[in-house]
Amino acid sequence: MEGLEVGKCPVCEALLEVSRPTVGQQLECPECGEVLQVASTSPLKLYYALPLDEEPLIEEEHRKRL
Numbered sequence: 001m002e003g004l005e006v007g008k009c010p011v012c013e014a015l016l017e018v019s020r021p022t023v024g025q026q027l028e029c030p031e032c033g034e035v036l037q038v039a040s041t042s043p044l045k046l047y048y049a050l051p052l053d054e055e056p057l058i059e060e061e062h063r064k065r066l
């Protein structure tokens with residue numbers, strides 16, 4: 001599938017497939033519902049769409065699942 005990139009959700013670390021991503025594109029993680037933004041396309045990097053005012057403790061909590 002051409003143009004399909006795989007990136008990781010920074011919140012729950014689920015793998016998201018994004019077709020033809022563009023920098024700045026926003027999408028919602030199907031696993032945790034977090035709104036993410038494409039930070040880079042090759043390789044695909046996803047980051048929080050909303051500014052982070054709080055410490056990223058959520059990431060540590062979700063890591064326990066693995």
Ligand SMILES: [Zn+2]
Binds near residue numbers: 012
């Ligand atoms: Zn997620």
